Amino acid sequence: MHELPITESILKIVLKHAEMNRVRKVTAIHLQVGKLSDLEDDWIQRYFDYLSKGTVAEGAKLKIERMPVVVRCNACSASYEMEIARIGDLVCPACGEKRGTLLSGREYTVKEMEVQ
Numbered sequence: 101m102h103e104l105p106i107t108e109s110i111l112k113i114v115l116k117h118a119e120m121n122r123v124r125k126v127t128a129i130h131l132q133v134g135k136l137s138d139l140e141d142d143w144i145q146r147y148f149d150y151l152s153k154g155t156v157a158e159g160a161k162l163k164i165e166r167m168p169v170v171v172r173c174n175a176c177s178a179s180y181e182m183e184i185a186r187i188g189d190l191v192c193p194a195c196g197e198k199r200g201t202l203l204s205g206r207e208y209t210v211k212e213m214e215v216q
């Protein structure tokens with residue numbers, strides 16, 4: 101269960117932006133979450149509802165967009181998108197190399213907020 105600390109940091113970012121922009125109410129938050137992250141959408145929302153009680157973000161809907169997994173080839177440095185289902189057999193489309201370095205897929209970012 102690491103949704104809780106992550107949700108806390110998301111809320112912190114949201115509240116900071118809300119304060120800077122003198123927002124009275126946050127109605128929705130657009131999140132980008134890497135497809136490799138095992139965060140469960142339901143749990144993030146549940147924790148968010150719990151943590152945001154009494155703040156301007158109380159009741160905000162989280163809109164979660166899953167971001168692609170991007171790998172950089174260890175041999176030719178080409179970067180390519182990978183399907184989760186094929187994570188066990190990485191093959192670089194440019195040169196056929198099987199080893200690569202994960203560039204993105206586990207991150208989470210607050211992309212946008214809808215406010216009143």
Ligand SMILES: [Zn+2]
Nearest residue numbers: 173176192195
């Ligand atoms: Zn390659």
